[in-house]
Amino acid sequence: MLKVKNISYRLPNQHMLFEKVSLTMKQGYIVGLSGDSGLGKTTFAKIISGYLQAEEGEINWQIRKHEPSPVQLIWQHPEQAVNPRWRIEKIIKEAGELDQSLLAACNIPTEWLHRYPSQLSGGQLQRVCIYRCLVTKPSYIIADEITTMLDPVAQADIWKWLIHYVRNKQIGLMIICHDELLLEKLCDDVIHFRDLMKPTAVD
Numbered sequence: 745m746l747k748v749k750n751i752s753y754r755l756p757n758q759h760m761l762f763e764k765v766s767l768t769m770k771q772g773y774i775v776g777l778s779g780d781s782g783l784g785k786t787t788f789a790k791i792i793s794g795y796l797q798a799e800e801g802e803i804n805w806q807i808r809k810h811e812p813s814p815v816q817l818i819w820q821h822p823e824q825a826v827n828p829r830w831r832i833e834k835i836i837k838e839a840g841e842l843d844q845s846l847l848a849a850c851n852i853p854t855e856w857l858h859r860y861p862s863q864l865s866g867g868q869l870q871r872v873c874i875y876r877c878l879v880t881k882p883s884y885i886i887a888d889e890i891t892t893m894l895d896p897v898a899q900a901d902i903w904k905w906l907i908h909y910v911r912n913k914q915i916g917l918m919i920i921c922h923d924e925l926l927l928e929k930l931c932d933d934v935i936h937f938r939d940l941m942k943p944t945a946v947d
């Protein structure tokens with residue numbers, strides 16, 4: 745169980761973005777996180793996955809140097825998450841070895857490996873980013889608006905196999921999304937970011 749307790753974050757301009765946010769994530773369980781734009785959902789996700797340091801609070805993981813974080817973040821814009829001058833093979837190998845069965849699970853044909861990111865569609869490149877996340881064998885994944893820029897068919901396709909994969913591997917998944925109907929459909933539970941600030945959110 746991932747326990748995040750009383751996390752507060754201060755922006756560089758000294759303004760407090762949020763205070764005392766708490767959340768529990770369980771492996772094999774899918775939780776949706778909704779909330780108005782600018783509340784701090786992405787910032788919170790970056791803290792849980794180890795990209796940013798909180799001003800105060802506790803998270804019960806240990807991030808070790810030279811080891812991938814047990815909580816992996818998948819970003820909204822795949823083209824901003826990869827080096828545009830690297831071929832897909834190098835981008836993939838940066839995260840881990842080539843795993844043929846995982847490539848197949850992510851529906852990544854080997855012919856893509858020799859291409860550059862600009863030679864893939866947004867949905868195809870997002871699959872590469874999801875592969876990079878899964879190859880590190882995370883215990884938890886945070887998917888931050890990962891299908892917002894995709895058409896409905898590509899969206900449905902990604903959710904169908906990603907949800908099947910995380911359920912099968914007992915990975916905890918948090919889906920951050922503005923589309924509450926989609927969250928209701930995909931998740932075991934849907935929480936509003938504001939409600940995480942209540943002291944009762946975690947036992």
Ligand SMILES: Nc1ncnc2c1ncn2[C@@H]1O[C@H](COP(=O)(O)OP(=O)(O)OP(=O)(O)O)[C@@H](O)[C@H]1O
Binds near residue numbers: 755781784787788
């Ligand atoms: N490094 C920074 N310097 C200044 N302001 C920042 C910084 N990082 C985030 N912010 C501000 O913090 C607020 C929260 O940003 P964040 O992206 O976490 O919100 P969000 O809830 O994920 O929004 P959205 O739903 O639109 O993605 C925004 O107003 C943003 O401009």
